[in-house]
Amino acid sequence: MESAEEWDRRLGWTFELISKDPVRRKWALRLVGVIQDRYGEALHAFNEVWRDEGWSAADQAVGRAVAEPQGTLLDALGVFIPAESYADWAGLKYLLLYLEWESRYPDEWMASAKSWGGETRSVA
Template structure:
C-alpha cells in the first residue's frame, strides 16, 4: 500500500537529475492536490457550520470533502507521513522507509528540500518518534 501511494518519492533522492526533476514535478502536483482538497474541505466546513457540530460532521458533502483531503494527503510528502496509528513502533512500521526518505532528502539536497518540501514540524515529530524507541 505504501509503495503504491509513495513509491515514486524515492526518486526525490536519486542521483540522476532527470529522475529527481520528474519526482519534484510529481511532488508539486501531489501538494497542489492536497491544497485544493484542503480548500474544498474548508469551504464545506464553512458552509455546513450553521448545522451545528454534530450534524455538520454527518453532512455527506462535508464528509466527502474531508475524505478527499485525507486521500490526497496519503499520496504526498510530508502529509503522507502524518497520522500514524497510536502506539505504532516506528522501527517496524511500513512507513519507516518513507520517514527515512524524508530525512535523507534533506541531508542530500538541503536547498531543494527547503524550497519544495520544508516541514520542520513533521521533521521534529518524526525524529522524536524514532528517538523515543531507542533504548
C-alpha cells in the same frame, strides 16, 4: 497498520527525490508540487463547504481532503509510532528517505518539503 507493499504502492516514487539523475529528481519534485496543489484544493473545498453549510454537508469534501495527502512523504511523518515499534514499521524507510532527501538536496527539500506543514493535517 499498513503493509510494506501498501507503502511502496503509494510512495515508491518518492525515492526519485534522492536520485543522482537530475531529470528523475526534477520529475519527482514536479509530482510533489502536483500532490501539494491537489491537497490544497481539496482542503480549500472542504473549508468552503464547512464554512457555508456546516459539518453535516461537508462529508464528501472531508473524504477528499483526507485522501489527497496519501501520496506524500508527510504520511511517513504524520503517523504516531511508538519507538519500540520502529523496527517493524513499514513506513520507516520513507521516514529515513525524507531525512536523506533533506541532507543530500537541502535546497530542493527546503523549496518543497518545508511547505508540507502539519497544520494541514487537522482535517483528519
